[in-house]
Amino acid sequence: MxxxxxxxxxxxxxxxxxxxxxxxxxxxxxxxxxxxxxxxxxxxxxxxxxxxxxxxxxxxxxxxxxxxxxxxxxxxxxxxxxxxxxxxxxxxxxxxxxxxxxxxxxxxxxxxxxxxxxxxxxxxxxxxxxxxxxxxxxxxxxxxxxxxxxVYATGHHAAHQARVEPGDSVTVIGDGAVGLLAVLSAKQLGAERIILMGRHKDRTDLGRYFGATDVVAERGEEGIARVRELTGGHGTRAVLEAVGHMPAYEMAVGAVRPGGVISRVGVPQYEDAPIGFGSLFGPNVTLTGGPAxxxxxxxxxxxxxxxxxxxxxxxxxxxxxxxxxxxxxxxxxxxxxxxxxxxx
Amino acid sequence: MxxxxxxxxxxxxxxxxxxxxxxxxxxxxxxxxxxxxxxxxxxxxxxxxxxxxxxxxxxxxxxxxxxxxxxxxxxxxxxxxxxxxxxxxxxxxxxxxxxxxxxxxxxxxxxxxxxxxxxxxxxxxxxxxxxxxxxxxxxxxxxxxxxxxxVYATGHHAAHQARVEPGDSVTVIGDGAVGLLAVLSAKQLGAERIILMGRHKDRTDLGRYFGATDVVAERGEEGIARVRELTGGHGTRAVLEAVGHMPAYEMAVGAVRPGGVISRVGVPQYEDAPIGFGSLFGPNVTLTGGPAxxxxxxxxxxxxxxxxxxxxxxxxxxxxxxxxxxxxxxxxxxxxxxxxxxxx
Structure with missing residues (x-):
């Protein structure tokens, strides 16, 4: 063959x-x-x-x-x-x-x-x-x-592990297929606010079709500031990380609301990352996710x-x-x- | 004054x-x-x-x-x-x-x-x-x-964030006041198996009084092996980490069952730690906790x-x-x- x-x-x-x-x-x-x-x-x-x-x-x-x-x-x-x-x-x-x-x-x-x-x-x-x-x-x-x-199962896993529920606020990092289907999955689970972080208009347009309410094209500190601006300063309760590179993790830490959850489904291209008082511990942020x-x-x-x-x-x-x-x-x-x- | x-x-x-x-x-x-x-x-x-x-x-x-x-x-x-x-x-x-x-x-x-x-x-x-x-x-x-x-509120927070429920299996790392009260809290929430990791007999005896079913005095790889041996090879669904030093985090990663949760209440004395495919991501382990x-x-x-x-x-x-x-x-x-x- x-x-x-x-x-x-x-x-x-x-x-x-x-x-x-x-x-x-x-x-x-x-x-x-x-x-x-x-x-x-x-x-x-x-x-x-x-x-x-x-x-x-x-x-x-x-x-x-x-x-x-x-x-x-x-x-x-x-x-x-x-x-x-x-x-x-x-x-x-x-x-x-x-x-x-x-x-x-x-x-x-x-x-x-x-x-x-x-x-x-x-x-x-x-x-x-x-x-x-x-x-x-x-x-x-x-x-x-x-x-x-x-990709649909993996997007769903991101939203499922984050326990997205009706009325929820969600940020999705990444406009690849998994990110877009994480948007779809968050929408299916009832999320009210879905902020999609991505820079490719054709993809983020599809993200809007799947249920994204906002698109943030900026990255890094600017992207975090934009998400916080859209959410009264605090970020969203759930962040679905569908990339796997360290800058995406750092954006997730910046965009999540205190007491919220970061759900990763992008395969991490790093082993060590910040999880101490200044990142996850102080604001009681939960980190979850894995292969779907x-x-x-x-x-x-x-x-x-x-x-x-x-x-x-x-x-x-x-x-x-x-x-x-x-x-x-x-x-x-x-x-x-x-x-x-x-x-x- | x-x-x-x-x-x-x-x-x-x-x-x-x-x-x-x-x-x-x-x-x-x-x-x-x-x-x-x-x-x-x-x-x-x-x-x-x-x-x-x-x-x-x-x-x-x-x-x-x-x-x-x-x-x-x-x-x-x-x-x-x-x-x-x-x-x-x-x-x-x-x-x-x-x-x-x-x-x-x-x-x-x-x-x-x-x-x-x-x-x-x-x-x-x-x-x-x-x-x-x-x-x-x-x-x-x-x-x-x-x-x-x-200390009681903090021990309770560890068990609460780990969503300990009736019949659950739990490892508590640390035999200080918070660890011992995490044992008490896990017991109150219905945990069936509570493994306390600690080396001071007077403290672990109090842990048994509060509800610990097993005590593991070994630390590091030996401690992990002992917890796995006690749990059919896979570790416990919840691990409550009440120390805050890196070796305690590493024991938590080793003692948690795939799909389980590490709940930290010991104030982390580190910022970066392993969270990639080989530690948390691959086995879909959730990390939670923070100041109670x-x-x-x-x-x-x-x-x-x-x-x-x-x-x-x-x-x-x-x-x-x-x-x-x-x-x-x-x-x-x-x-x-x-x-x-x-x-x-």
């Missing part, structure tokens, strides 16, 4: 690779119908050394079941399925609590498993991981369904996608065939495209 | 000072009946330079009202009162939300206000700050009532103290007259005393 590999920073290649096969009785093989490029794929695209490559890329996909291992039941060849970006058994104590990203049987689509920017993918723990979609689903819904694999247990959210979020209540698939603004995946990375990196969907 | 001042690290003096007077119409003057030395007083006792001194000390007291400003109503001379360690107007938006430590009119008993390790103290925002106690209260209850000013809005907790916690359901005053194991306050600091610093109560 054809599959995408990152060789080193900036070097993405689509090449021949062995067809995936059932390796364990809990595996399934899924033929990819749609996949896409993630903002988090851009982190290794910026920094990975050749010594760490090549690695298979892609962790978001819709597909049809092609084969299942002997311990996988309830799925048959041809079923349309979506998978969360982290596989999990869906039966352990963590999965039962909705924290599938901490499943001891779980893991990520990466080296040793395979990537989803490919014609087919091996899915470990398929019974617990895959979610079947309706057979006759309208093809126009595929982009929105694909967002359940990661997307599997826990797919079923609750699915009905709104299927009936058209929400259209998270609007974050896709470019469609490319799998062979042009490297162009997808380039376009997203250059901010020419918000999010690129890939077809076989 | 006589009052306590810290001149520099290790140098505490009781000396003559001007009697406090009403400076603003919102002030009251309270004659101190009981005060005490706090674990947090030991931080400047260890590190303060002579250039920053002398500073008035003490922020926990019970007393009788001696005088009130023209804008203070509802209190009369002779009323027995307790005050939270942070004064506040109790009417602003933050106070109404129960976050009195963020009151714009609020502040701490410190330079410019006066300290409570003294014969009398000026209380700013007295109307909002003071809570009247029953006139005929049994003198044996005074130590427990005094803990409402800080004691004012919000005094009224709800008062009935249990008055009827003897709880005896938080057991943390006091030495009584000294005000003149011997320096000996109180020395004894607490040397771990000879857990917490020293001062009489006029």
């Amino acid at each position: 054809r599959a995408t590999f990152l060789y080193e920073a900036g070097d993405v290649r689509v090449q021949d690779a062995p067809d995936p096969v059932i390796e364990r009785p809990t595996d399934a093989i899924v033929r990819v119908v749609r996949s896409c490029v993630c903002g988090s794929d851009l982190h290794p695209y910026h920094t990975m050394s050749a010594a760490d490559g090549p690695v298979p890329m892609g962790h978001e996909f819709l597909g049809t079941v092609e084969d299942v291992g002997s311990e996988v039941s309830g799925f048959k060849r041809g079923d349309l399925v979506v998978a969360p970006f982290a596989f999990a058994d869906n039966t352990c104590e963590f999965c039962r609590e909705g924290l599938h990203t901490s499943c001891p049987q779980g893991g990520f689509f990466a080296a040793g498993v395979g990537g989803a920017q490919a014609e087919a993918v091996r899915v470990p723990q398929a019974q617990g991981t895959l979610v079947r979609l309706p057979k006759d689903v309208d093809e126009r819904l595929l982009p929105s369904l694909l967002t359940l694999a990661d 247990p997307a599997r826990a959210y797919i079923e609750p979020l699915l009905p709104g996608v299927l009936d058209g209540t929400v259209e998270p698939g609007r974050v896709f603004d470019r469609t490319l065939p799998l062979e042009q995946t490297p162009e997808g990375y380039r376009a997203m990196d250059q901010r020419e495209a918000l999010k690129v969907i890939l077809t076989p | 006589r009052a306590t001042f810290l001149y520099e690290a290790g140098d505490v003096r009781v000396q003559d000072a001007p009697d406090p007077v009403i400076e603003r119409p919102t002030d009251a003057i309270v004659r101190v009946v009981r005060s005490c030395v706090c674990g947090s007083d030991l931080h400047p006792y260890h590190t303060m330079s002579a250039a920053d001194g002398p500073v008035p000390m003490g922020h926990e007291f019970l007393g009788t009202v001696e005088d009130v400003g023209s804008e203070v109503s509802g209190f009369k001379r002779g009323d027995l009162v307790v005050a939270p360690f942070a004064f506040a107007d109790n009417t602003c938006e933050f106070c109404r939300e129960g976050l009195h430590t963020s009151c714009p009119q609020g502040g701490f008993f410190a330079a410019g206000v006066g300290g409570a390790q003294a014969e009398a103290v000026r209380v700013p925002q007295a109307q909002g700050t003071l809570v009247r106690l029953p006139k005929d209260v049994d003198e044996r209850l005074l130590p427990s009532l005094l803990t409402l000013a800080d 809005p004691a004012r919000a907790y005094i009224e709800p916690l008062l009935p249990g103290v008055l009827d003897g359901t709880v005896e938080p005053g057991r943390v006091f194991d030495r009584t000294l007259p005000l003149e011997q306050t320096p000996e109180g600091y020395r004894a607490m610093d040397q771990r000879e005393a857990l917490k020293v109560i001062l009489t006029p």
